[in-house]
Amino acid sequence: MFAAILTMAGLVSATTDDKRPAGDDSAGSWAAPWTPGTPAVPVPIFTDEAPSREPVATLTTTAAARTSRRATVAPPSSPAPPAPTPSRTPAPSPGDRVSLVADGTAGLLLRHRDFRLRLDPVGDDLSRADATFVLRRGLADSRCLSLEAVNYPGLFVRHQNFALVLRRPDRGATFAADATFCRQDTGGTTVLRSANFPDHYLIADGGLIGLRRVPAANAQRFRFTAPAAPVANALRGGYHR
Template sequence: MALAAATTVAILGYSAVAVILLDRETPPPPPRPAPPVFALPVGSAPASPPVSILPSPALSAGSPQAGRSIRAISAGIPPRASRSAAHASREPATPSTSPTPVLVVGHTIGLAFPAWPGYLVRHRDHLARVEPVTTASSPADRRAARFVVETGRADPRCLSFASAEHPGFYLRHRDFVLRLEPAEPTMLFQHDATFCSAQAGTGFVLRSANYPSHHLIQDGGLLRLISSAPGQATVFHAVPPI
């Protein structure tokens, strides 16, 4: 027993010594490096996200068309029809019952064009537009193309055109574009809403009462007041209302 106990003590002693020696001989593991930190230089701002730069918008349909001559405007080029009038443009034109265009004060008429059968002057968005209007068009489109001939508001030798749909509204030029606007108690409005007619072939042309050298000319589906000779102006003719 004594011998066994002495042997056990000796083994434990050697184990303790070996552990101490191993601890002294095995170097500690190197410290793990800290993760890198990415920082902007002092005073720098974060990068902004990419920006999409769109092209400039195109000119609107009512914008003046630069570089167009009177000859190109009045040479019989048909006006551009709006999408809403595309269906009507496929229908036959409504014929006039009057062989000779006549403007009679007090009569309700449609302002048509010998060069563009099926097209009439109609108001839309307060502008006078040249668009297809036929018996197949909607009632609203047909009402927008009816005008009452009146004695000229600024000159009794000339004419004014009142809206049959909206009493008190007249065709008048402003910024040299024909529009439908309510009457104003001003001399400027009276003159702007007065047009003098002159016979031209099977129809007539319309000149401004306050700009005697300016006539109404169709340009891109609108009617503009442009300095021109009568032979360069757009020719109208009166038809019964549709």
């Protein structure tokens, strides 16, 4: 009997503890019983330590770093246009009418006068015609050239006794060889070498043009230019002397 009384007293005490009003946490943590159908309310967990802000700072720093990288990376630039290629005067071809300007002079041109080749200034129609030639394939070597007077058709420049003169071909091999000159182009200028005297070049001596055995560097240099005389004037028969 006594044991039964003690058991009942314990049950009464347990029932009383379960009916403590909400908010009374004097005996420790307490949670209201959950009723089916009622959404569960998350229970906050409190600690004595303040929440750490390190993750937020890390995210902020990372975002700033990304922004900085975007700011410092320049957009790709378009490729620079290619440099223009310097234009070059095309080399004269056989059949072209040309004049030869003596390089290093004040506009002196190669011309014939009294059938001798010389360097002279030109101004009037006569001197311009004398300074104009038709470029021909070499009479003795097609890889080289010959010069025909434009106002004396059929007369060619040749060397004779190492002087340059204007003569009519005699159909002999010697004339063809004497009237053939080979070009050596350097730096936009040209030197002319004798075809049958390969170590002899055109030089200026006292205004007259001759053939001398000199190094190519000491030869007279020329620039091929447009004809000094208009074609119509150069072919007038009145220029024959």
